[in-house]
Amino acid sequence: MTERAICVIGAGLIGGSLMRAAEKAGRTVWGTAASADTAEQARADGFDVTTDTDAALRRAAEADALVVLCVPLPVLPEVLRRVDAVAPTCRLTDAVSVKVAVADDVARFAPRARYVGGHPMAGTSESGWAAGSATLFDGAAWVVAADDGLDLDVWRDLAELAWACGARVVPAAADEHDLAVARISHLPHLLAAVLAAVGAAGEDDLALSLAAGSFADGTRVAGTRPELVLAMCEGNRDALLGAVDDALGRLGAMRGALASTGGLAATVRAGHDGRQRWAAAREPQAVRVTLTGRAPLARLREIGRRGDVVVGWQ
Amino acid sequence: MTERAICVIGAGLIGGSLMRAAEKAGRTVWGTAASADTAEQARADGFDVTTDTDAALRRAAEADALVVLCVPLPVLPEVLRRVDAVAPTCRLTDAVSVKVAVADDVARFAPRARYVGGHPMAGTSESGWAAGSATLFDGAAWVVAADDGLDLDVWRDLAELAWACGARVVPAAADEHDLAVARISHLPHLLAAVLAAVGAAGEDDLALSLAAGSFADGTRVAGTRPELVLAMCEGNRDALLGAVDDALGRLGAMRGALASTGGLAATVRAGHDGRQRWAAAREPQAVRVTLTGRAPLARLREIGRRGDVVVGWQ
Numbered sequence: 001m002t003e004r005a006i007c008v009i010g011a012g013l014i015g016g017s018l019m020r021a022a023e024k025a026g027r028t029v030w031g032t033a034a035s036a037d038t039a040e041q042a043r044a045d046g047f048d049v050t051t052d053t054d055a056a057l058r059r060a061a062e063a064d065a066l067v068v069l070c071v072p073l074p075v076l077p078e079v080l081r082r083v084d085a086v087a088p089t090c091r092l093t094d095a096v097s098v099k100v101a102v103a104d105d106v107a108r109f110a111p112r113a114r115y116v117g118g119h120p121m122a123g124t125s126e127s128g129w130a131a132g133s134a135t136l137f138d139g140a141a142w143v144v145a146a147d148d149g150l151d152l153d154v155w156r157d158l159a160e161l162a163w164a165c166g167a168r169v170v171p172a173a174a175d176e177h178d179l180a181v182a183r184i185s186h187l188p189h190l191l192a193a194v195l196a197a198v199g200a201a202g203e204d205d206l207a208l209s210l211a212a213g214s215f216a217d218g219t220r221v222a223g224t225r226p227e228l229v230l231a232m233c234e235g236n237r238d239a240l241l242g243a244v245d246d247a248l249g250r251l252g253a254m255r256g257a258l259a260s261t262g263g264l265a266a267t268v269r270a271g272h273d274g275r276q277r278w279a280a281a282r283e284p285q286a287v288r289v290t291l292t293g294r295a296p297l298a299r300l301r302e303i304g305r306r307g308d309v310v311v312g313w314q
Numbered sequence: 315m316t317e318r319a320i321c322v323i324g325a326g327l328i329g330g331s332l333m334r335a336a337e338k339a340g341r342t343v344w345g346t347a348a349s350a351d352t353a354e355q356a357r358a359d360g361f362d363v364t365t366d367t368d369a370a371l372r373r374a375a376e377a378d379a380l381v382v383l384c385v386p387l388p389v390l391p392e393v394l395r396r397v398d399a400v401a402p403t404c405r406l407t408d409a410v411s412v413k414v415a416v417a418d419d420v421a422r423f424a425p426r427a428r429y430v431g432g433h434p435m436a437g438t439s440e441s442g443w444a445a446g447s448a449t450l451f452d453g454a455a456w457v458v459a460a461d462d463g464l465d466l467d468v469w470r471d472l473a474e475l476a477w478a479c480g481a482r483v484v485p486a487a488a489d490e491h492d493l494a495v496a497r498i499s500h501l502p503h504l505l506a507a508v509l510a511a512v513g514a515a516g517e518d519d520l521a522l523s524l525a526a527g528s529f530a531d532g533t534r535v536a537g538t539r540p541e542l543v544l545a546m547c548e549g550n551r552d553a554l555l556g557a558v559d560d561a562l563g564r565l566g567a568m569r570g571a572l573a574s575t576g577g578l579a580a581t582v583r584a585g586h587d588g589r590q591r592w593a594a595a596r597e598p599q600a601v602r603v604t605l606t607g608r609a610p611l612a613r614l615r616e617i618g619r620r621g622d623v624v625v626g627w628q
Contacts, residue, residue: 121524141524172520180521184513188528190578191505193585194564198557199498200588205621206486207494208592210435210455214502214535215592221528222589226582237576243512244569250508251565255558262551264504268540271507274514275536278522278529307519 003027004091004157007060007067009079010034011042011049013123014095015070016132018165019047024134025164028063032056034071038129045129053079054086061087066157068118069094073101073235080109088112091154095120097181098236099145099174116154117145117174119181120167127225138166141309146171146300152291159310168284168309171300175239182239187247189221189229190240196222286311317341318405318471319379321370323393324348325356325363327437328409329384330446332479333361338448339478342377346370348385352443359443367393368400375401380471382432383408387415387549394423402426405468409434411495412550413459413488430468431459431488433495434481441539452480455623460485460614466605473624482598482623485614489553496553501561503535503543504554510536600625 006022008015008031015031019042023029030048033039042049050056060067067090071079076096083090092113096102099117106115122140124131142162144155159169172180196219199211221229233240254267285308289300303310320336322329322345329345333356337343344362347353356363364370374381381404385393390410397404406427410416413431420429436454438445456476458469473483486494510533513525535543547554568581599622603614617624 121526143524170520170524176520180516180524183516183521184525184529187512188509188532190565190568190581190585191509192528192532192589193581194561194568195502195505196586196588196592197564197581197584198501198560198588200591201560202494202497204619205595206484206490206619207497208595209598209618209621210457210484210494211498211592212435214506215498217531217534218502218506219585219589219592220531222585223593224586226579226586229582229586230578233578233582234572234576237572241569241572244565244572246512246515247508248562248565248569250511251504251558251562254504254508255555255562258548258551258555258558262548264544264547265540267504267507267511268543268547270511271533271536272510272538272540274510274512275506275533277514278510278525278533279537281519281522284523304523305518305520307523 004160005029005063005065006161007031007056007065008070009053009056009067010070011038011129012070013127013131013136014120015068016042016129017122017134017136018068018070018095019049020132020134021137021165022161023047027164030056030059033129041129053082057082057086057090060090064091066091066093066154066161069096072231073098074231076102076105077109080105083113084110089114091157092116093118093154093158096235097185097232099143099177100238101235103145103174114151114154116150116158118158118162119143119177120162120165122167127228135166137162140167141170142167143170143172143177145174145177146297146304147173148297150297152296156291163312168286168311170304170309172304173301176301176305178236178239179242182236182243186233186236186240187243189224189233190244191247192219192222195219281307284309288312288314290314318474319343319377320475321345321374321379321381322384323367323370323381324384325352325443326384327441327445328434329382330356330443331448331450332382332384332409333363334446334448335451335479336475337361341478344370344373347443355443367396371396371400371404374404378405380405380407380468380475383410386545387412388545390416390419391423394419397427398424403428405471406430407432407468407472410549411499411546413457413491414552415549417459417488428465428468430464430472432472432476433457433491434476434479436481441542449480451476454481455484456481457484457486457491459488459491460611460618461487462611464611466610470605477626482600482625484618484623486618487615490615490619492550492553493556496550496557500547500550500554501557503538503547504558505561506533506536509533595621598623602626602628604628
């Protein structure tokens with residue numbers, strides 16, 4: 001494996017955890033924070049973190065480091081403009097939870113960067129540098145974009161960084177990633193919000209006082225900070241519309257059945273089957289791959305579609 | 315407290331737990347099981363359980379015992395016909411998760427019974443006699459119907475049985491109970507089913523392989539046995555339609571906002587507020603009451619509406 005240096009833009013939960021994990025794996029790591037407070041905290045913990053984004057990016061250009069953008073989606077254009085000004089052809093990835101919108105931003109604001117999108121699927125309910133941990137990515141899925149035309153050399157860098165952090169690589173086309181997370185991550189947040197709002201809509205406190213198991217589980221992620229949920233869901237608008245329409249269609253059909261025949265069997269059985277299918281999924285197969293030969297990215301995408309993971313080179 | 319004898323019809327999870335808890339509390343307990351196998355299991359555990367419903371009910375009539383129906387809603391009419399034939403004026407309650415439909419059945423099939431509806435809100439994912447436990451009701455809410463005109467003497471019996479089992483009594487009108495559980499118990503099951511079906515609807519295994527936290531929590535109750543969910547939800551059709559329409563309206567409005575402005579703030583913030591309101595609810599106040607004086611049942615209903623519980627007599 002190469003020991004490529006890592007420049008992390010943004011020292012929150014994900015960026016801060018990435019710095020810790022990469023340093024623990026022996027990489028040279030530096031980064032930036034949006035506030036002087038956070039930079040000072042990180043420096044007190046022994047990390048090379050500055051608020052001077054240009055300086056960090058200049059160093060990345062000189063060292064041919066992999067730049068990892070760990071900032072919220074709305075801040076990306078501003079950061080990408082600095083990339084284009086200071087390190088225009090750098091090796092570039094990100095940790096944002098949507099992939100098409102980020103790729104569009106990169107194409108627009110830093111079109112010369114050698115960009116391969118990423119999405120480490122790890123997190124806690126907390127945020128900020130202090131909440132970070134070198135073990136956050138242990139055993140997690142790290143989606144690595146595998147669209148045709150990507151720079152294979154940067155793909156290799158990113159896969160090796162993910163493995164160094166203890167994660168497993170799931171290759172996926174950017175749009176397929178966005179459709180998948182719309183269904184299994186963004187829609188759950190929106191249905192939890194709807195359920196919590198309906199549960200709290202009663203005229204008195206009887207309903208909420210009786211709420212327990214099914215309501216507690218079904219609304220748990222409605223407790224997430226609204227800004228995080230909004231950044232995530234609103235950034236995935238197109239894919240999310242499809243998932244919401246699917247849910248609306250099923251809920252509407254169920255409403256019709258309840259009102260007419262009173263029967264809910266179709267809904268309940270389809271849900272039970274879906275949950276069983278998820279619970280019964282086999283362990284992902286751990287695959288070793290090569291980036292040489294014909295259509296390596298197409299082969300990688302097939303691995304992700306099968307539900308398998310990439311763990312090393314052949 | 316009186317030490318009223320208890321006749322439990324149905325020796326499944328709830329009925330079996332009730333027999334164990336009531337006997338542990340020093341009550342005289344006998345009951346029935348639908349199958350000879352279950353009756354034999356219960357007898358092997360030292361309980362007086364028969365498959366002869368008429369014999370058990372005859373004994374209840376002679377002893378003026380409290381009869382507790384712990385059978386699924388679809389079986390109720392048949393059991394109530396036996397009540398009307400053998401113990402027509404008995405003290406009667408039930409443990410079914412809807413209250414209006416049961417009251418309607420009682421009025422139709424056993425109209426002379428002294429009936430007060432009940433709903434002990436306890437359960438596990440398992441079922442059957444063997445899954446029962448004397449501690450199942452410890453700390454649980456036991457909703458006791460508090461509609462005007464109910465027999466106060468039977469109300470007292472049922473409250474004292476609930477307390478003897480370690481539960482706290484939540485008084486509520488039958489229709490208010492049904493509206494509340496539609497929102498916080500039945501709707502969660504239906505949204506979980508919709509989410510599980512959408513998550514499993516992808517063309518390949520990428521989405522399910524990435525599903526974790528929010529999907530796992532949001533679909534947990536979709537793993538419940540479909541027959542149990544159907545009996546519960548279909549028996550609460552009218553109240554459930556209102557809750558489903560509320561959810562559909564919110565989801566549809568959110569769909570419109572996502573498609574037009576792309577903004578989800580109203581949905582996400584309302585959900586966050588609802589979850590916070592539930593999580594921040596104060597501990598229920600433990601109230602002691604009297605059944606004498608003016609409008610005792612109206613006073614009881616107010617306690618439930620405030621989110622408080624009844625724990626004993628004044």
